Amino acid sequence: MSTTAKAFAALAADAPFEPFDFERRDPGPRDVAIDILFCGVCHSDLHTARGEWGGTLYPCVPGHEIVGRVRAIGSEVADLAVGDLAGVGCMVDSCRTCPACREGEEQYCEGAGFVGTYNAPDKHLGGHTFGGYSDHIVVDRDFVLRIGHDEKDLAAVAPLLCAGITTYSPLRHWKVGPDQKVGVVGLGGLGHMGVKIAAAMGADVYVFSTSPGKREDAKRLGAKDLIVSKDAEAMAGHVGSFDFILNTVAASHDLDAFLALLKRDGTMTLVGVPEDPHPSPNVANLIFRRRALAGSLIGGIRETQEMLDFCRDHGLVSDIEMIDAREIDAAYDRMVRSDVKYRFVIDMQSLKRPA
Structure with missing residues (x-):
């Protein structure tokens, strides 16, 4: 059995988004059906829809980055009820049995890899998974998140399901906290959440950007200051002083300029995947200060719930601009130009409005 979902879809890499109907499965015993109220727009959406990463189905x-209200639950779901607020992030399943999955790190699933919310094999209905640019979704309870924020903030909560956990996970893993000096490279959809979360963890946060005009915004978000990364003198004033740097930039760039700013035993973690590889860093920069260059991918379900609760307790949400479903292509074009502060969110009620 199934239900018809209404959505907006890209039918080809060079095609504009258009209305699209498809089938969602009826909830099984362990499933949760969610009426989607808001869905964030991630740069990964753009890369996938426009075929820039290859392999798009x-x-x-x-x-x-999905938030909504529970419309139905399976017979074995005891901890959610119809009417509850719930969220779905980047994953809707994994193998559940490998070491990573057993340790709550499903994003690193060592079986067949995690099942993406979209563009992944759909083991229930066949074909591939369809994501949150739609009116409802059905997901296994183990991959559904509880939303504890006030309902009035729900739209701004949506980007936490990707941008929030992508920045929270490395900050948490590398134990960022009070009395630490933390840098965030880039002030976009990811970077602005990195600043908010690191500041809420008690760190002294500095933003690195090529745009000096972002200084006041960086401070508004919780940073102590903005360092213009192309200003050699400004960068030199911070050499060897950072405990941790979160690098959110997804464009190829020189990593050495930032590695030199780390203290002994400091770490810079990359969360952006560039289209072309970064130039290879100078190994001496790492060896002579025992510095580390690392990477991090979203976060597991348990940690994502922890992040949502942390953001609720600290009053954190994303800075967003709401759009209609018919404005997705225009939003993508603006994202390419970095013309958004700091995350687009689709009002899925717009699916019901006449064109």
């Missing part, structure tokens, strides 16, 4: 319904 069309029709493509992106969206993995």
Whole structure:
């Protein structure tokens, strides 16, 4: 059995988004059906829909920053009820049995890899998964998150399901906290959440950007100051002083300029995947100060719930601009130009409005 979902889809890499109907499964015993109220727009959505990473399965319904209201639950779901607020992030399943999954790190699933919310094999109905640019979704309870924020903030909560956990996970893993000096490279959808979360953890946060005009915004978000990364003198004034640097930039760039700013035993973690590789860093920069260059991928379900609760307790949400579903292509074009502060969110009620 199934239900018809209404969505907006890209039918080809060079095609604009258009209305699209498809089938969602009826909830099984362990499933939760969610009426989607808002869905954030991630740069990964753009790369996938426009075929920039290869392997896109069309029709493509992106969206993995999903918040909404539970419409139905399976007979074995005891801890959620119809009417509850819930969220879905980047994953809807994993092998559940490998060491990573057993340790709550499903994003590193060592079986067949995690099942993406969109553009992944759909083991229930066949074909591939469709994401949150739609009116409802059905997901296994183990991959559904509880939303504890006030309902009035729900739209701004949506990007936490990707941008929030992508920045929270490395900050948590590398134990960022009070009395630490932390840098965030880039002030975009990821970076602005990195600043908010690191500041809430008690760190002294500095933003690195090529745009000096972002200084006041960086401070508003919780940073002590903004360092213009192309200003050699400004960068030199911070050499060897950072405990941790979160690098959110997804464009190829020189990593050495930032590695030199780390203290002995400091770490810089990359969360952005560039289209072209970064130039290889100078190994001496690492060896002579026992510095580390690392990477991090979203976060497991348990940690994502922890992040949502942390953000609720500290009053953190994303800075967003709401759009209609018919504005997705225009939003993508603006994202390419970095013309958004700091995350687009689709009002899924717009699916019901006449064109």
